[in-house]
Amino acid sequence: MRLVAEGLSARRGEDLIFQDISFEIAAGEALVVKGPNGSGKSTLLRVLAGLLPAEAGTAKLLAAAQPVERLSEAAHYLGHRNAMKRELTVEENLAFWKAFLGDFANGAAVSVDEAAESVGLGSIAHLPFGYLSAGQQRRMAMAKLLVAWRPVWILDEPTAALDVDAEKMFTGLVTTHLARGGIAIAATHQPLGLEGVKELRMEGFVYAHPEAWA
Amino acid sequence: MIALLLRDLKLSVRSGGGALIGVLFFMTVVAVIPFGVGPDLNLLSRIGPAILWIGALLASLLGLDRLFQAEREDGSLDLLLMQETPLVLTVFVKCVAHWIATGLPLVIASPLLGLFMNMDEVAIGATTLTLLAGTPAITFIGAAGAGIAVALPRGGLLVSILVLPLAIPVLIFGVSAVYAAIQEPAPFLPPFLILVALNLFFAVIGPVAAAAALRLSSD
Numbered sequence: 001m002r003l004v005a006e007g008l009s010a011r012r013g014e015d016l017i018f019q020d021i022s023f024e025i026a027a028g029e030a031l032v033v034k035g036p037n038g039s040g041k042s043t044l045l046r047v048l049a050g051l052l053p054a055e056a057g058t059a060k061l062l063a064a065a066q067p068v069e070r071l072s073e074a075a076h077y078l079g080h081r082n083a084m085k086r087e088l089t090v091e092e093n094l095a096f097w098k099a100f101l102g103d104f105a106n107g108a109a110v111s112v113d114e115a116a117e118s119v120g121l122g123s124i125a126h127l128p129f130g131y132l133s134a135g136q137q138r139r140m141a142m143a144k145l146l147v148a149w150r151p152v153w154i155l156d157e158p159t160a161a162l163d164v165d166a167e168k169m170f171t172g173l174v175t176t177h178l179a180r181g182g183i184a185i186a187a188t189h190q191p192l193g194l195e196g197v198k199e200l201r202m203e204g205f206v207y208a209h210p211e212a213w214a
Numbered sequence: 215m216i217a218l219l220l221r222d223l224k225l226s227v228r229s230g231g232g233a234l235i236g237v238l239f240f241m242t243v244v245a246v247i248p249f250g251v252g253p254d255l256n257l258l259s260r261i262g263p264a265i266l267w268i269g270a271l272l273a274s275l276l277g278l279d280r281l282f283q284a285e286r287e288d289g290s291l292d293l294l295l296m297q298e299t300p301l302v303l304t305v306f307v308k309c310v311a312h313w314i315a316t317g318l319p320l321v322i323a324s325p326l327l328g329l330f331m332n333m334d335e336v337a338i339g340a341t342t343l344t345l346l347a348g349t350p351a352i353t354f355i356g357a358a359g360a361g362i363a364v365a366l367p368r369g370g371l372l373v374s375i376l377v378l379p380l381a382i383p384v385l386i387f388g389v390s391a392v393y394a395a396i397q398e399p400a401p402f403l404p405p406f407l408i409l410v411a412l413n414l415f416f417a418v419i420g421p422v423a424a425a426a427a428l429r430l431s432s433d
Contacts, residue, residue, distance in 0.1 A: 046432075049292070049296055050295070050296060051292055051295060051296070051432045052432065068298075069298075072295075072296035072297075073296070073297065073298040075296065077292055077293065077296060079289050079292055080289070081287075081288055081289025081292075082288065082289060083288060083289040083290045083292065083293050084288065084290075085221075085225060085288065085290070086288070087225055087228035088221070088224060088225065088228070092221070092224065095217075096217050096218070096220075096221045097293075099216075099217035100215075100217045100218055100221075100297075101293070101297065
């Protein structure tokens with residue numbers, strides 16, 4: 001399985017946020033996207049997740065366990081928002097996503113309880129999601145990655161609001177995922193503590209009309 | 215899909231879900247009519263079916279804007295958009311859940327409110343039946359409006375305005391079916407079957423339009 005991106009560009013309004021980005025990631029590899037604020041990290045990840053149209057270029061998953069039309073079908077996306085309902089308990093949230101997302105071909109996910117355990121919050125899974133602290137909410141959003149198997153993880157600032165222990169725990173989750181033959185793409189400012197990762201540095205704006213700014 | 219249906223139903227009865235807001239509004243509207251119109255029982259029973267239908271229409275529009283907005287605010291919409299499951303199907307299931315949570319209570323409350331309007335059994339029965347057949351159509355049309363207004367912070371009124379012209383035929387045929395049932399020479403079935411047809415028509419068009427709008431609105 002390989003994730004291949006070729007000549008990706010994306011536009012917000014008039015301006016190209018980035019252009020001609022190409023990379024290739026094989027199974028078991030991770031890509032860390034770095035760059036200053038506003039350099040287009042989040043936009044790149046949303047393009048990969050199929051949530052924004054690419055101006056040019058393609059991103060494809062080749063030789064996956066089951067043929068996919070869109071990369072997003074084989075991917076988890078952990079964005080700035082946690083995609084969990086405040087009114088439901090953590091268990092209900094996770095059970096819903098487990099049932100709704102389902103497992104990607106020939107992968108097996110862990111149960112809701114095990115997922116909550118592996119983010120270190122097994123004891124509070126019965127509480128409504130809205131009662132948890134920001135860091136706990138983020139951890140539970142990560143548990144969502146575990147309840148349904150997806151080979152590709154697209155992670156946007158995954159460790160924001162997390163303490164040092166939780167960052168380590170998260171590094172462990174990603175390492176396990178890579179060891180199972182997964183792919184991870186993360187945009188982050190903090191060092192994730194992963195070894196042997198590829199790095200992509202985003203440069204920033206390319207203005208459509210530079211003379212307008214002169 | 216069943217999981218999505220159950221989750222939406224659960225959310226609608228939890229705090230802030232607003233399942234009862236619609237039916238409370240419906241009751242308020244219908245309950246004040248006799249005070250405004252006055253104690254003319256014949257007049258009340260004559261306008262009763264129309265008042266119930268207008269009340270139900272307005273109550274159905276209430277809360278439609280939250281259909282996708284709540285999903286968008288917490289990021290769930292992103293995940294719904296990414297799946298292999300056709301988005302149209304996801305939207306359809308969300309509409310069904312929304313109707314069960316907000317439309318069905320209106321249908322159940324309508325016989326009681328019919329008594330407020332001095333309607334006889336036949337009129338009450340016909341109104342309840344037409345509401346049962348017609349309110350899903352309003353939800354499906356509303357889904358298209360909710361999809362378009364999903365990114366707008368105060369989209370509530372906009373959704374109502376966008377949706378109202380399309381909901382007018384539902385109102386017309388719903389009310390005319392009731393009057394056909396209680397006024398002897400007019401046949402009941404033709405307007406009722408058109409109402410059912412409208413329902414099926416919008417059950418297809420609504421989710422397709424809403425799914426297209428949601429795809430375009432992602433940012």
